[in-house]
Amino acid sequence: MQEHPDGQGLWARTAPPAPQTSALAGALKADVAVVGGGFTGLSAALHLAEAGARTVVLEGCEIGHGGSGRNVGLVNAGMWVLPDELPKTLGTVHGERLLTLLGEAPRLVFALVEKHAIACEPERSGTLHCAVGASGLRQIEERARQWQARNAPVRLLDAGEAAAKIGSAAFGGALLDERAGTLQPLAYARGLAQAAMAAGAQIFTRSPVRAIERDAGLWRVETPGGHVTVDWVVSATNAYTTGLWPELRWELVHLPYFQFATEPLPDALRKAILPGRQGAWDTNKVLTSFRLDGEGRLVFGSVGALRCTGPAVHAAWARRAIRRIFPALGAVRFTHSWYGMIGMTDDSLPKFHRLAPNVIGFSGYNGRGIAPGTVFGKVLADHILGATPADDLPLPVSDPHPQRLRALREAGIEWGAQAVHLLRMLR
Incomplete structure (x- = not known):
């Protein structure tokens, strides 16, 4: 392996460089502060800036540091749960509204890629x-x-x-x-950031938000190096929420997901394996995903974290699984490995929160980050701009509720995934 598995692996190796940014220093005034530089935050910033809103993005690490730079890169429509479950859970109005929005979400992703000439290996073949x-x-x-x-x-x-x-x-x-397809997720995030900055948004990295305080009807958003005074705050931290809004972390069970990447496959095998360039995953509860990147590497992943005994267990399982699914590949060598966290809600559906007056955000993408994150960012921008009233939002306002036995369940998922992969190797 060429890098620490807690990094962004192959995506960091093949993505174009991120736009040049720096940490916030001093005081600024703006209309909106977006907390989080992933798909949701960057999409919101782009759409706000294009409409003329003074927008500042505050990212604690680097652009796409969290799930946006670590996921499989599948641009899927809908959610993991079956379509009929959305109206049953959310009611007919919000359920059908959300289904329509998410069903069309990949179209927005690929439209933004084309409009802003984002170099992110887009494949729109399903x-x-x-x-x-x-x-x-x-x-x-x-x-x-x-x-x-x-x-x-x-x-x-x-x-x-x-x-x-x-x-x-x-x-x-x-x-x-x-409706669906694939792309290079970190490259897409960096491209959204470049487009947002070109539209006038300011993006500050290495600027974790320490506090937000109400001051004379405005919000003062503080980082270690400065602060921004704004009318609106967008929460866009999802599974990588830390101390600012602990209630958002408590409502999510972290599901770790890892990926391995092989060397580029020979031409003959590239033409035989996923010849239409679709991304794929299976129906197992502890699922397996696989796709090709732009240079013909097989990217193969499943549930689990690459720490403690995880790297050895999951890598051994992945080699056997690849040999079973694609016997022509024989013994493969992995050149990159990485993993990230997926935020799972209690009903496997995203949530819309109003955390305080003019402080809003979506959370809990349940493994569907690219298309929902992009379209939810636009929804947040449209709501702030007054184009989408509260009654027309795709989700009702909900309060974050802690999930019971969250830490125990997270440990069970991580170690249970290792047990499943060990058992599968014995079959």
Whole structure:
């Protein structure tokens, strides 16, 4: 391995450089302070700045440091839960509104990539949800039925069609979602930042927010090197929330997700494995994802953290899993490894919070960060600008509620994933 697995691995190696930024020093006045430099915060900043709002982004580390720079890079439509669950959980109005918004979210992502010429290896050929066994086939059949009832362009593939798309006979079928695609996530985040700055937003990195205080009807947002006085504050920290809004951290169970990347595959294997360049994942509860990057590396991941005994266990499992799914690859060598945290809510759906007057944000993307993060950033901008009234938002306002036994559940996920991968190696 070439880097510490807690970094951003292959994405840091292949992304264009981030725009030049510095830490906040001194006092500023603006209309909006965005806390967090990931997909949501950068999308909000871009759309605010384009509308003429004076916007400042405050990022505690670097652009895309959190989940935005560590994820698989699948630009998916909807959420992990089945479409029919959204109206059942949120009510018909918000449920259907959110389904429509998230169903169209990949279109916004790729439109921004094209508009701002973001070099992020975009592939708009869809994604594949791959069925493991009879139960997995039933899962994708039901998902297809529910999306097709809403006229979404999704298509069930039988075992033969799936094998041709995947380059493997390991699955009993697959669901092709033609709305979706892939990209290089850290490159996309850096491109959003560059576009936001070109539109007039100011971005400060290494500027963790220590406190926000109400002062004469405005918010004073403080960092170690200075402060910003604003009308509005956007919370865009999600699974990487630290001390500023502890209630946001308490409502999320952290699910670690790791990835390994191989050397670039030979041309013949690139043409045989995922020849249509779709990203893929399977129906296992402890799922497996796989895709090719722009240089033909196989990026292979699953649930788990690369720390303690995790690196050895997960790497050994990944090699065996790749050999089983793609036997033509033989023994592979991993050149990069990394992992990040996914924020899981109690109902696997995102939340919209009004944390104080004019302090708003979305949280809990449950493994679907790119498209929801981008579109939610635009929703926040539109709401602040007055274009989207509160009654028209895609989610109702909710208060953060701590999840019971959160720390115990997080430990169970991390160590349970290692146990699952050990058991799978013994089969």
